[in-house]
Amino acid sequence: MSKLTVAKAITAGLARAMEENPKVMLLGEDIGSLGGVYRVTEGLKARFGAHRVLDTPLGEAGIVGTAVGLAVRGYRPVCEIQFDGFTFPAFNQITTQVAKLRARTEGRLSVPMTIRIPYGGVIGSVEHHSESPEALFAHTAGLRILTPSNAQDAYWMEQQAIACDDPVIIFEPKRRYWLKGEVDEENSPGDPFAAAVIHEGTDATVVAWGPMVPVALAAAKAAEEDGRSVEVIDLRSLSPIDFDTVTASVRRTGRLVIAHEAPTFGGLGGEIAARVTERAFYSLEAPVLRVGAYHLPYPPAAVEDHYIPDLDRVLEALDRSFAY
Amino acid sequence: MESRSHAGAVPSTLTRHQLLDEQGVVAEDPLLSPYAADITVEELQHLYRSMTLARRVDEEGTSLQRQGQLVLWVPLRGQEAAQVGSVWPTHPSDRIYPSYREHAVAFERGVPPAELMRYFRGLSAGGWDPEQYNLNPYTVVLGSQTLHAVGYAMGASLDRKAAEDSGSPLDGDPEAVIAYFGDGASTEGEVHEAMVFAASYDAPVLFFIQNNQWAISVPFATQSRVPLATRAAGYGFEGLRVDGNDILGVVAATRYALEKLRRGEGPVLIEAETYRMGAHTTADDPTKYREREEEDQWGHLDPIERLRVHLRTVHCVDQAFFDTVAAENDAVARQMRADVLAMSPPEFVDRFDGVYAEPHSLVAAERAEYLDYQAGFVAQDDSQDSDSEGVGA
Ligand SMILES: Cc1ncc(C[n+]2csc(CCOP(=O)(O)OP(=O)(O)O)c2C)c(N)n1
Ligand SMILES: [Mg+2]
Numbered sequence: 001m002s003k004l005t006v007a008k009a010i011t012a013g014l015a016r017a018m019e020e021n022p023k024v025m026l027l028g029e030d031i032g033s034l035g036g037v038y039r040v041t042e043g044l045k046a047r048f049g050a051h052r053v054l055d056t057p058l059g060e061a062g063i064v065g066t067a068v069g070l071a072v073r074g075y076r077p078v079c080e081i082q083f084d085g086f087t088f089p090a091f092n093q094i095t096t097q098v099a100k101l102r103a104r105t106e107g108r109l110s111v112p113m114t115i116r117i118p119y120g121g122v123i124g125s126v127e128h129h130s131e132s133p134e135a136l137f138a139h140t141a142g143l144r145i146l147t148p149s150n151a152q153d154a155y156w157m158e159q160q161a162i163a164c165d166d167p168v169i170i171f172e173p174k175r176r177y178w179l180k181g182e183v184d185e186e187n188s189p190g191d192p193f194a195a196a197v198i199h200e201g202t203d204a205t206v207v208a209w210g211p212m213v214p215v216a217l218a219a220a221k222a223a224e225e226d227g228r229s230v231e232v233i234d235l236r237s238l239s240p241i242d243f244d245t246v247t248a249s250v251r252r253t254g255r256l257v258i259a260h261e262a263p264t265f266g267g268l269g270g271e272i273a274a275r276v277t278e279r280a281f282y283s284l285e286a287p288v289l290r291v292g293a294y295h296l297p298y299p300p301a302a303v304e305d306h307y308i309p310d311l312d313r314v315l316e317a318l319d320r321s322f323a324y
Numbered sequence: 325m326e327s328r329s330h331a332g333a334v335p336s337t338l339t340r341h342q343l344l345d346e347q348g349v350v351a352e353d354p355l356l357s358p359y360a361a362d363i364t365v366e367e368l369q370h371l372y373r374s375m376t377l378a379r380r381v382d383e384e385g386t387s388l389q390r391q392g393q394l395v396l397w398v399p400l401r402g403q404e405a406a407q408v409g410s411v412w413p414t415h416p417s418d419r420i421y422p423s424y425r426e427h428a429v430a431f432e433r434g435v436p437p438a439e440l441m442r443y444f445r446g447l448s449a450g451g452w453d454p455e456q457y458n459l460n461p462y463t464v465v466l467g468s469q470t471l472h473a474v475g476y477a478m479g480a481s482l483d484r485k486a487a488e489d490s491g492s493p494l495d496g497d498p499e500a501v502i503a504y505f506g507d508g509a510s511t512e513g514e515v516h517e518a519m520v521f522a523a524s525y526d527a528p529v530l531f532f533i534q535n536n537q538w539a540i541s542v543p544f545a546t547q548s549r550v551p552l553a554t555r556a557a558g559y560g561f562e563g564l565r566v567d568g569n570d571i572l573g574v575v576a577a578t579r580y581a582l583e584k585l586r587r588g589e590g591p592v593l594i595e596a597e598t599y600r601m602g603a604h605t606t607a608d609d610p611t612k613y614r615e616r617e618e619e620d621q622w623g624h625l626d627p628i629e630r631l632r633v634h635l636r637t638v639h640c641v642d643q644a645f646f647d648t649v650a651a652e653n654d655a656v657a658r659q660m661r662a663d664v665l666a667m668s669p670p671e672f673v674d675r676f677d678g679v680y681a682e683p684h685s686l687v688a689a690e691r692a693e694y695l696d697y698q699a700g701f702v703a704q705d706d707s708q709d710s711d712s713e714g715v716g717a
Pocket of ligand 1: 029058060082086089425464465466505506507508509510512536538539540600604
């Protein structure tokens, strides 16, 4: 057991995967000598060599596209995209090639690669550094999507993604990179694609992922003071989504609030709301409610707090749910 | 820094142009000398003023960021000649597409320093009015603006052609467009497409690359085996490699390119070889990836110092001039600081108005929801206030 930040847990997870499998290699901008702008790959170039930690030229399509070739060739490439908003030069490669090569070849070629994308806001930065584009990728068949909310998951999910024979995108909650937690290097938390009930409750369920998980937990604590028992689910995987765990919880609590940083419109909250309504309609005491950002481009830092859902917005949604 | 050798590499044979050498002495260059011959000492003093103003504001930017007054600052130190020298020869009617470090370009275009700081203070996504200064907002997604510049230039050509065809040709010089980007951005795929389109449509666009040797921590050697100007030939247009710390060379190369564009013989690429003397941004720590020795070497090639020596030794400009300029720049920086500190934060609700040109039902609904939600807080605060008053009374 070690106490690590989320960022250092990812470093440790990557290092272990590289130790155990010589075919694992990292590609990205500034990931070598600098160790990445968030220092997530710090020390890995010195330890594993420039042939396994590639400080690439600047080109996201280049990073992801060459990783496809490397993966087909038998490597396990891990691509780093520097910030969420810079994923899009690689959008073509990710959605038309990474996601589809296996289906195109009727299973003859696999693309076992990992794409790490630091995502989410409230870091007080300029445009393109604070986005939550997970729904754009979840909508594309052929990709798996993970998002850790804590150090233990961060450590293991990197390794599980690398070991997976399908392409996996890991959305890393950059504003939680410094969040510390216990990492158990011996015992894996199990299936990375399963959701986790991280706080039990009986009156309502809050589903969150990545950077919003601590907010959801804070909401459960605050609700407790008002005598409400709120269950919190950390979704962990955004493709596939573990609807069984969510549905089972809602059958018990009768109420569901989904909170994410991404805009509400067209966000994954809508998909969860629809599935749960289909599966547990007669258990619902209130409509499923969503808390997300507005249908606006991510705003300048001075007003980002108004855009991203916070504790108050989650509590307000819970109040509305209880009011039915 | 890693050295890279490549078996089978084909070296570039491009000339590196220079008019003002490292000692501030004017050198002859067969291609470019004619384009700098008529520059007066007053004009040189203007260029000096612009370069030093940019540096002074840049220093103030870093200090404001350190004091928590900006969310980020992007230093331009070292690139003053490349920036001022390339924008100074443009006409106000020439459209400029900057990247994100082109503060000296913006100031030369008339953007007040405080206006530019709105972006870095996290108050605005753009900063200035692009139409007022004929200057696109900064583009952070590397290379994206190069395509926009090409399209804008295509439009300018089409307009001119249409006016000619209709028998009422446009007055004045044909417009030119400049797309600024870095050595790092030059390797993004979109930049390739921009060059292909520009070549196909003879777009009057100048691709102006500031090769400052670094893309955050990635050295130039990772981006290219050869000077970037070499690439132009592959697309079938002219590429010039110029000492980017030489204000005369940059002015002359830009004038040469703009003339060509106005004759309808574009595009042109200029690679200005310069150096990012500071950090990538205030969030960066260059000691992690580059040697002090390299910084010192480039320190001796400082573009401002070179022009100062030239003004002093060749044109006998006296110390009073330099002192006055420094004092004026200090005053501008002080005023900018005061303006920045006095800026009030934007209203979030205004964000709902800027997204669509025409009414959008979802945005309208969410705007109303937001206001409702905020009103809920005000109501709560009021009731708390009255409670506490009740207790006090
Ligand atoms: C598409 C994209 N990828 C990554 C980034 C992150 N990033 C910002 S600046 C930069 C380096 C750019 O270097 P260069 O083009 O040489 O310009 P310079 O910063 O040296 O002026 C990087 C990688 C980005 N802004 N856009
Ligand atoms: Mg550069």
